[in-house]
Amino acid sequence: DAKTTQPPSMDCAEGRAANLPCNHSTISGNEYVYWYRQIHSQGPQYIIHGLKNNETNEMASLIITEDRKSSTLILPHATLRDTAVYYCIVRAQGAQKLVFGQGTRLTINP
Amino acid sequence: DAGVIQSPRHEVTEMGQEVTLRCKPISGHDYLFWYRQTMMRGLELLIYFNNNVPIDDSGMPEDRFSAKMPNASFSTLKIQPSEPRDSAVYFCASSQHRTIAGERNDEQFFGPGTRLTVL
Numbered sequence: 122d123a124k125t126t127q128p129p130s131m132d133c134a135e136g137r138a139a140n141l142p143c144n145h146s147t148i149s150g151n152e153y154v155y156w157y158r159q160i161h162s163q164g165p166q167y168i169i170h171g172l173k174n175n176e177t178n179e180m181a182s183l184i185i186t187e188d189r190k191s192s193t194l195i196l197p198h199a200t201l202r203d204t205a206v207y208y209c210i211v212r213a214q215g216a217q218k219l220v221f222g223q224g225t226r227l228t229i230n231p
Numbered sequence: 232d233a234g235v236i237q238s239p240r241h242e243v244t245e246m247g248q249e250v251t252l253r254c255k256p257i258s259g260h261d262y263l264f265w266y267r268q269t270m271m272r273g274l275e276l277l278i279y280f281n282n283n284v285p286i287d288d289s290g291m292p293e294d295r296f297s298a299k300m301p302n303a304s305f306s307t308l309k310i311q312p313s314e315p316r317d318s319a320v321y322f323c324a325s326s327q328h329r330t331i332a333g334e335r336n337d338e339q340f341f342g343p344g345t346r347l348t349v350l
Binding site for chain 2: 159162163164165166167170208217218219220221222223
């Protein structure tokens with residue numbers, strides 16, 4: 122799987138948009154970008170995924186650059202409950218393995 | 232659905248003892264995964280099954296670890312004998328092979344984990 126690079130930590134004020142970057146410069150054409158998060162003492166939770174188009178669901182938005190070498194996960198109105206470690210993962214279509222890196226520890230401050 | 236169920240939630244044992252972790256996947260899911268999480272190594276995949284058959288066990292650290300899936304609703308991860316370095320949180324996850332609008336969606340659902348401490 123392609124390697125991803127994320128900042129180790131970020132802070133965001135409650136109510137503001139949290140923008141989490143991810144670099145995946147070696148991504149292949151058939152590889153998707155997945156985002157999971159892990160709230161303290163819980164198992165990881167799926168957030169969103171995309172191939173090349175921007176995606177939005179009830180949790181977040183995913184913006185993928187045109188060259189697909191980087192992406193940004195956007196939490197539009199962060200709450201204290203969004204404090205977690207966020208993992209950006211690249212995975213080929215049909216592949217089952219998720220390879221987790223170190224992720225970004227996002228802290229939402231009141 | 233209750234989600235992925237793992238038991239026990241916490242296990243404390245002594246070095247050399249056998250440890251069995253249990254997992255009940257979400258009904259209807261055809262993939263089951265075992266992960267281990269430590270501070271040093273992060274979250275790593277140990278093994279996964281498809282339709283109860285082990286597909287990839289390359290992440291299993293050594294012969295002391297074994298996993299089984301006797302039916303679609305139950306899996307075990309066994310460590311025998313256990314060692315202090317096995318102390319970690321072990322997660323089970325399941326997913327369903329499905330296609331939505333022509334695109335695969337293999338979202339994995341994780342259980343709450345079992346925190347294992349080997350003294």
